[in-house]
Amino acid sequence: MATDNADVFRRIQPHEYFRRFIEQNVRPDGRQLHKFRKTTLNVGAISTANGSAMVRIGGTTVICGIKAEVAEPKISTPDEGFLDPAHVQAHSSYATQHAYISVPNVELSPICSPKFRSGPPSEQAQVASEFLNKIIKISKVLSLTDLCIEPSKAVWVLYADVLCLSYDGNVLDASLLALVSALLDPGIMSLPYPMANRAPSVSNSFPPLVQLPKVTYSEGIVRALADEPVTRLTLYRIPVSTTLSLLAKRLLSDPSDAEESLADEQVTVTIDERGRLCHIWKVGGGSNTATPDVLKECIQRARARYGDVKGMVERAFKERRVVFVASVGDETEMDT
Amino acid sequence: MPAPLISPSERDYITKSVQANLRADGRTRLDYRQIVLETGLISQTSGSARCRLGEGTDVLVGVKVEIGQVDIDSAGNRGKVVCNVECSPSASQQFEGRGADELNNELTQALERVLNGAQGGLNLEKLCIIQGQQCWVVYIDAIILDSAGNLLDAIFIATRAALFNTRVPKTIVQDLGDGQFEFELLDDVESAERIEGWDHVPIGITLNKIGSRYIIDATPLEELCTEAKLVVAVNRKGHLCGLQKSADGGIEPSLLTEMVQTAKSLGQSLIKQLDDQLEREEIDFNARRARGEHVEKLGFFAA
Amino acid sequence: MDRKRIAGPELSVPPLFDKPQIVPQELAGEGRPDGRSPEDVRPIFLKTGLINQANGSAYIELGNTKLACAVYVLFFPTHCSSAFPRLITPPPRCSYGPRQNKKQTFSNMGLLNCEFKFASFSCSKRRGNQRDSQEKEYSQILSEALAPAVRLELFPKAMIDVFVTVLENDGTASCLAGAITAASVAIADAGLEMIDQVAAVSAVERSHHLVFPQRTQSFAKDQILMDATSAEEKLETGTLVVSYMPSANEVTHVLQTGETEGPVTVQAIEQCIDACSKIYTVMSAALVESLKEGERPRV
Numbered sequence: 001m002a003t004d005n006a007d008v009f010r011r012i013q014p015h016e017y018f019r020r021f022i023e024q025n026v027r028p029d030g031r032q033l034h035k036f037r038k039t040t041l042n043v044g045a046i047s048t049a050n051g052s053a054m055v056r057i058g059g060t061t062v063i064c065g066i067k068a069e070v071a072e073p074k075i076s077t078p079d080e081g082f083l084d085p086a087h088v089q090a091h092s093s094y095a096t097q098h099a100y101i102s103v104p105n106v107e108l109s110p111i112c113s114p115k116f117r118s119g120p121p122s123e124q125a126q127v128a129s130e131f132l133n134k135i136i137k138i139s140k141v142l143s144l145t146d147l148c149i150e151p152s153k154a155v156w157v158l159y160a161d162v163l164c165l166s167y168d169g170n171v172l173d174a175s176l177l178a179l180v181s182a183l184l185d186p187g188i189m190s191l192p193y194p195m196a197n198r199a200p201s202v203s204n205s206f207p208p209l210v211q212l213p214k215v216t217y218s219e220g221i222v223r224a225l226a227d228e229p230v231t232r233l234t235l236y237r238i239p240v241s242t243t244l245s246l247l248a249k250r251l252l253s254d255p256s257d258a259e260e261s262l263a264d265e266q267v268t269v270t271i272d273e274r275g276r277l278c279h280i281w282k283v284g285g286g287s288n289t290a291t292p293d294v295l296k297e298c299i300q301r302a303r304a305r306y307g308d309v310k311g312m313v314e315r316a317f318k319e320r321r322v323v324f325v326a327s328v329g330d331e332t333e334m335d336t
Numbered sequence: 337m338p339a340p341l342i343s344p345s346e347r348d349y350i351t352k353s354v355q356a357n358l359r360a361d362g363r364t365r366l367d368y369r370q371i372v373l374e375t376g377l378i379s380q381t382s383g384s385a386r387c388r389l390g391e392g393t394d395v396l397v398g399v400k401v402e403i404g405q406v407d408i409d410s411a412g413n414r415g416k417v418v419c420n421v422e423c424s425p426s427a428s429q430q431f432e433g434r435g436a437d438e439l440n441n442e443l444t445q446a447l448e449r450v451l452n453g454a455q456g457g458l459n460l461e462k463l464c465i466i467q468g469q470q471c472w473v474v475y476i477d478a479i480i481l482d483s484a485g486n487l488l489d490a491i492f493i494a495t496r497a498a499l500f501n502t503r504v505p506k507t508i509v510q511d512l513g514d515g516q517f518e519f520e521l522l523d524d525v526e527s528a529e530r531i532e533g534w535d536h537v538p539i540g541i542t543l544n545k546i547g548s549r550y551i552i553d554a555t556p557l558e559e560l561c562t563e564a565k566l567v568v569a570v571n572r573k574g575h576l577c578g579l580q581k582s583a584d585g586g587i588e589p590s591l592l593t594e595m596v597q598t599a600k601s602l603g604q605s606l607i608k609q610l611d612d613q614l615e616r617e618e619i620d621f622n623a624r625r626a627r628g629e630h631v632e633k634l635g636f637f638a639a
Numbered sequence: 640m641d642r643k644r645i646a647g648p649e650l651s652v653p654p655l656f657d658k659p660q661i662v663p664q665e666l667a668g669e670g671r672p673d674g675r676s677p678e679d680v681r682p683i684f685l686k687t688g689l690i691n692q693a694n695g696s697a698y699i700e701l702g703n704t705k706l707a708c709a710v711y712v713l714f715f716p717t718h719c720s721s722a723f724p725r726l727i728t729p730p731p732r733c734s735y736g737p738r739q740n741k742k743q744t745f746s747n748m749g750l751l752n753c754e755f756k757f758a759s760f761s762c763s764k765r766r767g768n769q770r771d772s773q774e775k776e777y778s779q780i781l782s783e784a785l786a787p788a789v790r791l792e793l794f795p796k797a798m799i800d801v802f803v804t805v806l807e808n809d810g811t812a813s814c815l816a817g818a819i820t821a822a823s824v825a826i827a828d829a830g831l832e833m834i835d836q837v838a839a840v841s842a843v844e845r846s847h848h849l850v851f852p853q854r855t856q857s858f859a860k861d862q863i864l865m866d867a868t869s870a871e872e873k874l875e876t877g878t879l880v881v882s883y884m885p886s887a888n889e890v891t892h893v894l895q896t897g898e899t900e901g902p903v904t905v906q907a908i909e910q911c912i913d914a915c916s917k918i919y920t921v922m923s924a925a926l927v928e929s930l931k932e933g934e935r936p937r938v
Binding site (some may be wrong): 045046047054061063069071074107111113114118120121129157161164166167257 | 641644645646647648650651652654689690691692693696703705707708709711752756758759760761762763765768800801803806807808809842869
């Protein structure tokens with residue numbers, strides 16, 4: 001009966017329930033406040049995609065699949081949201097010819113949680129898509145020239161669809177990690193034939209590459225050459241985000257769904273491999289708790305988290321294994 | 337508009353009558369209602385037909401052939417068949433607004449699955465005009481004018497008759513050399529030809545399992561008692577061209593085999609009867625026209 | 640235009656691959672490229688409970704075909720047997736009370752609402768985000784294949800939502816078969832009463848007409864390949880998906896396309912029924928496993 005009472009308490013007074021836990025520096029799932037949930041990464045699992053990655057953070061599972069297609073570049077000037085003005089100026093000669101880079105979309109379908117309904121994307125999904133779009137475009141993760149096939153004739157479009165399979169909070173961190181890992185995935189372009197020669201012919205080494213088939217352009221037709229080695233795409237920055245929630249004036253790393261829905265404020269800090277800030281996003285407020293010191297603490301935790309995630313991503317590619325970070329400073333490995 | 341309901345006593349009455357092999361309208365389990373079929377009703381189409389089952393179900397099918405682009409995905413030497421079924425809101429109150437969307441999709445997919453591909457019978461390669469560029473696209477549009485059960489069978493019968501009635505204009509392809517081709521359409525109505533393979537187009541037989549037995553050509557009340565439906569597409573040779581179960585019930589494997597066999601023989605004989613009738617009518621039509629007589633179509637006043 | 644998603648270019652196409660004109664030997668020959676015999680199905684990986692927000696869930700792999708299924712019961716079933724302790728303490732924030740059903744005013748049977756979706760990256764050609772007519776049709780087939788097994792009469796007015804997402808498609812027919820199998824396990828995982836589990840399997844009928852295109856050849860050379868991959872599907876003349884309840888001995892769904900002589904299809908259906916019984920043991924094992932896990936304290 002005791003557990004039933006706790007359950008009733010949680011349902012009736014969720015704030016009070018959480019506050020009592022947090023006062024003891026622990027969360028209902030047993031984590032300390034600064035701990036992240038177990039994070040798992042699996043790259044290249046989907047052979048129909050040009051690149052793919054599955055990320056699990058605790059009970060949250062997202063899959064990112066990248067499909068590369070060919071399109072005509074935009075002739076008009078790209079709008080402001082697409083490229084930052086400095087970039088347009090510096091490379092004005094080709095900026096208009098390589099407008100499409102990647103088209104990230106996050107799908108929070110009804111499969112992942114009873115919160116979501118089928119139909120057009122919910123507001124939360126739109127926010128998450130825009131978050132990814134901004135980081136990829138404004139932080140110059142990809143170079144525009146790398147995706148050009150024939151100037152002002154044909155460019156690559158990378159459709160990156162992030163699908164949430166199971167929703168338990170912190171979907172932004174999971175989506176960005178899945179997107180970046182999928183872009184890094186050296187998975188071979190799946191060719192219709194020949195089946196027997198499907199064994200990956202490319203070494204699994206880092207540095208980061210996404211592989212596109214070698215193509216030729218003639219008379220308006222882009223042809224992929226099945227036998228030629230693939231063109232490689234370089235990532236110029238590797239952003240990783242860290243989400244923290246402010247709940248009862250305390251900072252909680254990697255909030256779960258229940259914590260997210262109760263949080264007063266939420267901060268998402270995105271930094272790259274050199275520790276430079278890419279993006280900070282804060283929602284909520286009014287409780288005067290997000291002081292500069294708190295923000296500094298957020299960035300501090302994001303830096304610590306970066307190291308763990310980076311190590312995990314590198315090992316996932318090097319060893320082609322499922323790798324996971326149990327929590328900060330405590331790493332374990334597992335065979336697939 | 338809620339889905340029609342059926343009372344337990346009505347259900348019991350129908351189930352028992354199926355068991356006794358004597359249905360409410362006097363038919364046995366494997367009897368069709370009277371089929372009234374007429375072709376060539378709509379002058380704007382390449383071919384058309386209307387099929388009525390008894391006093392209720394009424395389906396109009398128009399076939400239109402148009403010139404379109406060849407799919408690059410395929411070998412580039414095939415025409416295309418595009419099907420669409422639409423339930424007119426006048427047919428039933430349930431079809432008002434978006435009420436018919438699901439049924440439209442279900443019927444369209446069922447028709448498309450049978451007609452698109454090798455089992456559809458039509459010789460798609462003959463519909464290609466210039467390799468890799470242009471081909472004939474056969475648009476098959478069916479409208480449900482009145483609904484009183486067994487829609488799919490009526491659609492299949494009308495489609496087959498409409499394809500019998502369809503004429504495709506002749507084309508003359510000119511080789512301009514250098515891999516360039518040009519084609520010319522012949523206006524002459526007399527030279528227009530049937531689509532090759534129309535006689536291999538299958539028809540669908542819907543079997544409704546009620547109780548432990550099954551019936552064909554169900555009325556709306558009988559459809560409400562149906563536990564499982566099986567649509568079997570059969571062509572003239574008696575080959576199976578498609579099989580689909582629908583409705584929320586199961587079928588025992590032995591009964592399933594029996595149903596497939598029954599549908600096969602029923603379908604083959606129905607196709608033969610329909611073809612005989614269609615051909616007889618055409619011979620009669622041509623003979624009367626040769627004598628200079630005016631032949632009047634009955635149109636919507638038939639039957 | 641879809642303003643709720645990040646827009647890409649208006650038109651984009653996959654690059655054209657210069658396909659070899661001849662069919663590779665291993666596909667034209669008698670054997671199969673992955674070394675299976677014609678009646679073998681691919682190895683199946685089936686696991687329940689991966690989607691922790693759902694009342695029941697299952698993940699299935701048939702070779703490279705991968706799909707996930709979640710079941711949400713938006714109604715707390717009072718008639719449920721107490722054999723499934725998970726139902727007594729449902730996942731947090733699970734909605735209660737029958738969800739209003741806008742389509743129908745009253746139904747004295749529960750409604751099985753299935754939604755089938757291919758992820759946009761799951762097929763060799765990119766798929767749109769909105770459900771197309773094939774996905775709508777598969778949704779309907781899914782619900783028709785499962786309805787005979789679920790005791791819907793126990794949940795009047797309620798709605799059972801079954802969501803299936805295909806992550807990787809290696810054989811479209813196998814996606815449908817896998818979806819039925821996974822959905823059946825997920826419904827059982829949710830603790831809903833069922834008459835039996837529904838196992839489903841796909842097969843392709845391959846005649847040698849395509850390989851040796853002489854139309855006069857008899858159908859005697861037809862081969863039935865169970866659980867075909869997408870490479871094998873390209874050479875098919877017909878496909879078949881059968882779903883079957885082994886203990887109740889009932890076929891819950893049949894979908895066949897392509898032209899065959901009757902006996903070939905009848906034989907193929909029999910083969911599929913045999914294969915379904917084999918898949919049934921995998922399903923039972925996965926469910927027993929999920930109950931064992933339930934006993935362990937959750938971290």
